[in-house]
Amino acid sequence: KKQLKYGAQYKGKREDAAMQKWRSNRFGQFIHWGLYAIPGGEWKGKTYPYAAEFLKSSAHISNATWDSLSYKFNPVKFDPKAWAKMAKNMGVKYMTITTKHHEGFSLWPSKYSEFNVANTPYKKDIIGALVKAYNSEGIDVNFYYSVLDWHHPDWRYDIQSKEDSIAFSRYLNFAQNQLRELAENYPTVKGFWFDGTWDKSIKKNGWWTLKIEKMLKEIRPGVVVNSRLRADDFGSRHFDSNGDMMGDYESGYERRLPSPTDTQVIHRDWEACMTIPENQWGYHKKWDISYTKTPFELIEMLAQTTSLGGNFLLNFGPQADGMIRTEEQQIAETIGNWMKINHPAIYNGGYAKGWQRQDWGYFTQNEKDKKLYAIVFNIPISGILKIQTPEGVSIGKASLLENTNSKITIKEIAKRQINLYLPKQSFPAPFVIVLDTANEN
Numbered sequence: 001k002k003q004l005k006y007g008a009q010y011k012g013k014r015e016d017a018a019m020q021k022w023r024s025n026r027f028g029q030f031i032h033w034g035l036y037a038i039p040g041g042e043w044k045g046k047t048y049p050y051a052a053e054f055l056k057s058s059a060h061i062s063n064a065t066w067d068s069l070s071y072k073f074n075p076v077k078f079d080p081k082a083w084a085k086m087a088k089n090m091g092v093k094y095m096t097i098t099t100k101h102h103e104g105f106s107l108w109p110s111k112y113s114e115f116n117v118a119n120t121p122y123k124k125d126i127i128g129a130l131v132k133a134y135n136s137e138g139i140d141v142n143f144y145y146s147v148l149d150w151h152h153p154d155w156r157y158d159i160q161s162k163e164d165s166i167a168f169s170r171y172l173n174f175a176q177n178q179l180r181e182l183a184e185n186y187p188t189v190k191g192f193w194f195d196g197t198w199d200k201s202i203k204k205n206g207w208w209t210l211k212i213e214k215m216l217k218e219i220r221p222g223v224v225v226n227s228r229l230r231a232d233d234f235g236s237r238h239f240d241s242n243g244d245m246m247g248d249y250e251s252g253y254e255r256r257l258p259s260p261t262d263t264q265v266i267h268r269d270w271e272a273c274m275t276i277p278e279n280q281w282g283y284h285k286k287w288d289i290s291y292t293k294t295p296f297e298l299i300e301m302l303a304q305t306t307s308l309g310g311n312f313l314l315n316f317g318p319q320a321d322g323m324i325r326t327e328e329q330q331i332a333e334t335i336g337n338w339m340k341i342n343h344p345a346i347y348n349g350g351y352a353k354g355w356q357r358q359d360w361g362y363f364t365q366n367e368k369d370k371k372l373y374a375i376v377f378n379i380p381i382s383g384i385l386k387i388q389t390p391e392g393v394s395i396g397k398a399s400l401l402e403n404t405n406s407k408i409t410i411k412e413i414a415k416r417q418i419n420l421y422l423p424k425q426s427f428p429a430p431f432v433i434v435l436d437t438a439n440e441n
């Protein structure tokens with residue numbers, strides 16, 4: 001074991017109320033919004049297939065040209081209450097908003113950088129409006145903050161000279177000031193989601209990442225910080241040089257999930273963030289420039305994540321005019337209709353210890369109602385759902401969550417081998433079975 005000053009600050013899961021709330025939320029909305037929404041993946045008549053929020057680099061656009069987009073930022077149709085209503089109806093319990101992405105443009109009137117929403121035709125504080133609207137809907141708000149900053153003159157990708165280290169320490173002070181400002185000015189913030197921490201400059205300044213974590217937790221006790229902020233004494237990220245996770249939850253699952261049987265993740269808190277297109281976080285004018293996931297695919301990801309004790313953060317990329325595109329609205333509505341019936345299998349849901357993953361779907365154990373849920377995506381041709389029960393546990397009753405009068409016949413065909421016989425009906429959508437279990441001894 002190495003002696004670390006800037007490694008993991010604690011072992012195991014946080015069990016305080018704020019972390020338990022974060023964990024019980026399970027389903028969140030990611031929002032990527034910034035100047036990149038204006039060009040929307042297109043530049044000088046050319047469409048770029050890469051992530052729209054990376055257009056500045058994929059189209060080799062100068063800082064001066066990119067920054068001048070701020071003079072055009074005027075989302076006249078922006079209605080934070082409408083966004084929050086849509087999110088509520090979709091069934092998310094938290095939202096994570098880009099306060100500043102790699103472009104360096106701040107969506108709040110920051111004292112520490114002119115490059116912010118106050119100096120645009122729109123003028124108003126977007127972060128403040130979103131926090132107010134989402135909190136009014138009972139939705140927690142977290143702040144995404146990119147440490148990587150293409151705009152700031154003191155940003156460095158690496159420290160290769162005295163000048164670099166002098167400039168970069170100015171940058172680290174600037175970022176610390178902005179983060180303090182966010183934590184102080186928006187007291188209901190529940191978490192900080194750091195990104196853009198992969199460069200050598202940050203890996204050589206692991207001390208700063210711990211300082212930031214401590215500062216935020218001092219200003220906002222209970223606030224939740226992702227592992228992606230953190231680097232240790234030797235530049236190891238997410239997990240320190242002794243293999244211990246830093247921050248409060250693992251945030252390495254970006255556009256990917258652990259495999260359904262990868263149970264090593266259940267020992268820590270974690271979150272997967274996911275795009276609906278293949279790889280677009282910011283708004284891209286061409287929705288179908290890549291494959292876009294269907295609502296049922298996204299619901300399966302949510303179920304898989306919950307079954308392994310993780311949170312699922314689904315991304316939306318609002319338009320420059322402030323509207324959420326219709327394709328995203330429709331997906332939100334379909335997911336919301338499913339959540340209205342099936343949320344008991346998700347909220348407060350987690351890993352069902354001892355219940356072996358089956359091909360037909362996922363088990364989740366509800367921390368609150370202590371019930372076991374089976375979320376079914378793949379009905380076998382036989383119509384029989386096979387279940388292997390843990391040692392000493394039997395299934396007393398099984399019924400459809402959407403119709404608890406529906407009786408599902410249970411048959412023990414061998415020790416700990418159960419057949420569930422589905423009712424003869426169509427199942428046009430993924431569905432949930434509530435299993436009443438009992439200890440045999």
Ligand SMILES: C#C[C@@H]1N[C@@H](C)[C@@H](O)[C@H]1O
Binds near residue numbers: 051
């Ligand atoms: C790469 C990269 C960034 N990380 C994702 C969460 C998005 O913010 C994307 O731009």
